[in-house]
Amino acid sequence: MSGLAQTNHTEKKDFLVRSSSLKDVRTFCREVFEKLHIEQNLKEELVLAIAEAAQNIVKHAYKDNPDTEDKMVVQISCNENKLQIGFYDMGTPVDPTKVKHREIDNVKPGGLGTFFIQEIMDAVEFKDGNKPWINHLVLTKKL
Amino acid sequence: MTYKVEEIENKRIVHLNGEIDMDVADKARSTILPLIEAGHEVIINLSKVLYMDSSGISVLIESKKLSEKKNTKFELVDISKPVEKVLAMARKFL
Numbered sequence: 001m002s003g004l005a006q007t008n009h010t011e012k013k014d015f016l017v018r019s020s021s022l023k024d025v026r027t028f029c030r031e032v033f034e035k036l037h038i039e040q041n042l043k044e045e046l047v048l049a050i051a052e053a054a055q056n057i058v059k060h061a062y063k064d065n066p067d068t069e070d071k072m073v074v075q076i077s078c079n080e081n082k083l084q085i086g087f088y089d090m091g092t093p094v095d096p097t098k099v100k101h102r103e104i105d106n107v108k109p110g111g112l113g114t115f116f117i118q119e120i121m122d123a124v125e126f127k128d129g130n131k132p133w134i135n136h137l138v139l140t141k142k143l
Numbered sequence: 144m145t146y147k148v149e150e151i152e153n154k155r156i157v158h159l160n161g162e163i164d165m166d167v168a169d170k171a172r173s174t175i176l177p178l179i180e181a182g183h184e185v186i187i188n189l190s191k192v193l194y195m196d197s198s199g200i201s202v203l204i205e206s207k208k209l210s211e212k213k214n215t216k217f218e219l220v221d222i223s224k225p226v227e228k229v230l231a232m233a234r235k236f237l
Contacts, residue, residue, distance in 0.1 A: 019166040026162075026194070044194075044225060051196055055165050112197035112233055119232055 009036060012075035015054070017062050017089065025054045025074060032076045036083075038143070046083070046141065049120040050074065052113035053087055053137060061091025061135055073133075078143070087137040094135050096126040146174055155183040160191040163199035171202045179209045179217065190221035199226075200233045 013028050015021040029050050033043040057072050068091075075086040117124055123140040130136070144167040149156040155178045163171055178185050185206065192199075203219065210217035222230065 019164070022164050022166055022196075023162065041228075044228070047194075048196060048229065051164065055196065055198070058165065112200055116197055116229075116232060 008077075008079050010075065010077040012073055012086075014071040014073045017058055017068050017070050017072050017091065018066070019055070019058050021072075022051055022054060022058070026051050028074065029076065036078055042143075045120045046085075049117045049139060050076075050085055052116050053085075053139060055113055057087060057089045057091060057135070061089050061094060064092070081143045083141045083143055085139040087135070087139075088129065088133040089135050090132060091134060094126060094137075144170060146171070148174070148178070153182075153184055154186060156186045156188055158188045158191065162194040163192060163202070164194070164196045165198040168198035168202050171199065172205065175202065175206050176209060179206060179213055179215060182213060182215055184216040184218075185210065186218045186220055188221050189219055189223055189226045192223050192226050195226045195229050197233075200229060 009032075011028075011032050015025055015028075026047050029047045030043065033046060038046070054072065054074065062068055062070070070090050073086075073088040075088070077084045077086070117139065121139045121141050123138075125138045125140070127136040127138055144159065144161040144163055146160060147158045149158065157175055157178070159171065161167075175185060175187070187203070187206075189195075207217050219230075
């Protein structure tokens with residue numbers, strides 16, 4: 001990480017809520033982290049966590065509406081050595097008490113994404129979504 | 144994601160290439176699971192996989208479980224660094 005990652009920097013982009021957008025989400029994140037000079041290993045971990053959170057929006061918040069034309073917004077902010085990634089969507093409201101990774105002894109596939117997010121990030125917080133947004137997730141990582 | 148299946152006697156070596164995410168996981172699943180179902184020994188070459196998320200890992204878990212049920216061999220080889228990292232995180236589930 002260079003000094004640039006310590007400066008204030010915010011970028012955001014919207015994406016159609018569908019699985020084919022996940023590649024574009026990753027590309028956006030890589031471009032922003034490149035500008036922030038975040039080192040390769042951490043960059044790829046952060047890209048994974050962000051892509052998993054975006055995937056959760058597609059998979060869960062829009063489970064009953066897979067052909068939606070709605071967009072989700074991903075916002076990356078770096079401020080005083082703290083990276084914050086915000087996600088905004090207009091899907092089904094998320095009940096934060098029901099968002100958990102699966103038990104370790106449960107070897108069924110699926111549900112790993114939340115585990116990866118929690119492993120990689122320092123904090124995962126659901127905030128009230130201000131109109132028009134329904135869900136607002138914030139992931140935080142100290143750099 | 145692209146793939147190539149190499150046939151050597153009862154072995155099927157699946158060479159995966161590119162990024163494996165939710166968008167292509169079904170394609171990977173429908174390539175690998177029928178080979179295991181048919182009783183082949185399946186080897187997944189991951190040397191050219193540049194990115195894999197939880198959807199890709201889920202396909203590997205399903206494949207492993209099916210191979211155990213069918214009593215056939217399932218192996219991952221030439222694991223790329225990005226995939227090794229994700230596998231290391233998921234190891235406790237594998």
